Amino acid sequence: MATASPPSVRSLHKSFFPKSPRLPHNSHFRSPRWRSSLRSRCPIRATSAVALEPESSTQRNQNMETDLFACPVCYQPLIRKGPPGFNLQAIYRSGFKCKKCNKSYTSKDVYLDLTVTAGLRDYTEVKPARTELFRSPFVSFLYERGWRQNFNRSGFPGLDEEFKMAQEYFKPTEGGILVDVSCGSGLFSRKFAKSGTYSGVVALDFSENMLQQCYDFIKQHASLLDSNLALVRADVSRLPFSSSSIDAVHAGAALHCWPSPSNAVAEISRILRSGGVFVGTTFLQYTSSTPWMVRPLRQRILQNYSYLTEEEIEDLCTSCGLTNYTRKVKQSFIMFSAQKP
Ligand SMILES: C[S@@+](CC[C@H](N)C(=O)[O-])C[C@H]1O[C@@H](n2cnc3c(N)ncnc32)[C@H](O)[C@@H]1O
Structure with a gap:
């Protein structure tokens, strides 16, 4: 039995991100800040000295190393066995295992299942209606075919504009890992x-x-199949990443659907590295122009969702240790951003 020596920063980066992203000329990708961010991420993959079994001939071409993904039970980085690369094909052909919990995770159909319940045969868990609604094949099919476009009536500026706004907030994280x-x-x-x-x-x-649905849309764009994009099933209250390992977290129109927004924001804060940025959008419970008399009524009607007020969202981010809170509001739409100090 041999003990693997920790791989170098350069070899780790090459094996995880073999394709160079198309970065702007003046990007932060090669800046000292980016390098220090990579260094701070690398212990995740390199610190656990993994005892590797002797390789068989069929395994010879496969890599076995600690991964960006972590066990959702204990948050230890998973050991990955399979071809290197951070793209759909490489991840589908890889197996992931937590050495501590002795739990294995594989790509089921089109995504890597990193929920705590992955692989369980008897136990099933039902989440609140606002989460279960989106598990339906019908709603999932309709979502990008009309459902999401309806949000514009409540002040959402539309996908292109929302993307542009988010990218502005994410500028300090260019070249890093983004979790949507x-x-x-x-x-x-x-x-x-x-x-x-x-x-x-x-x-x-x-x-x-x-x-x-995500996979079906990706398949329509050949370039995306090979890009640095992974599909992962996970619960926002149990994110499968080590602490301080992620540069950017985006959560579009999602906070009101989460079973516990406070647990979710705490998790997001946990996985963000120092300087990492969180950008979210959601529907506000009411806006400054909503008449006082209507507010309690709105709250009662909308009780299936966690629609929060502007103050509550800021409070939540701050109480989870995030700073530099800022927001843009239009009618019920809010885009907020906060940073890990
Ligand atoms: C309204 S959709 C937002 C989709 C997309 N981000 C957008 O901007 O349109 C809300 C999403 O939250 C997901 N969701 C609900 N509960 C969740 C949970 N506990 N963990 C992770 N995602 C959850 C749903 O499955 C659904 O896809």
């Missing part, structure tokens, strides 16, 4: 991946059917 939490059918994940701004994009959702 609660990505739905992947409408923003695809834009983030296509932009070439990030070295890796993780499209993450709890809904199996949303992830299927």
Whole structure:
């Protein structure tokens, strides 16, 4: 039995992100800030000295190393066995294992299932209606075919504008890893991946059917199949990443659907590295122009969702240790951003 020596920063980066992202000439990708961010991420993959079994001839061409993904039970980086690369094909052909919990994770159909319940045969868990609604194949199918466009009536500026606004907030994280939490059918994940701004994009959702839609849309763009894009099933309250390992987290129109917004924001804060940025959009419970008399009524009607007020969202971010809170509001639409100090 041999003990693997920790790989160098350069070899780790090459094996995880073999394709160079299309970065702007003046990007931060090669800046000292980016390098220090990579260094701070590398212990995740390199610190656990992994005892490797002797390789058989069929395994010879496969890599076995600690991964960006972590066990959702204990948050230890997973050991990955399979071809290197942070793209759909390489991840589908890889197996992931937590050495501590002795739990294995594989890509089921089109996504890597990193929920705590992955692989369980008897236990099933039902989430609140606002989460379960989006697990339906019907809603998942309709989502990008009309459902999402309806949000514009409440003040959402539309996908292109929302993407542009988010990219502005994410400027300090260029060249890093972006997780699109609660990505739905992947409408923003695809834009983030296509932009070439990030070295890796993780499209993450709890809904199996949303992830299927995500994959179906990705398949229509050949270049995306080879890009640095991963599809992961996970619960926002149990994100499968080590602490301080992620540069950017996006959560579009999602906070009101989460079972516990406070647990979710705490998780997002945990996985962000120092200087990392969180950008979210949601519907506000009411706006300054909503008459006082209508407000309690709105709250009662909308009780199936966690629609928060502007003050509550800021409070939540601040109480989870995020700073530099800022927001843009139009009618019920809010885009907010906060940073990990
Ligand atoms: C309204 S959709 C937003 C989709 C997309 N981000 C957008 O901007 O349109 C809300 C998403 O939150 C996901 N979601 C709900 N509960 C979740 C949970 N516990 N963990 C992760 N995602 C969840 C749903 O599956 C759904 O895809």
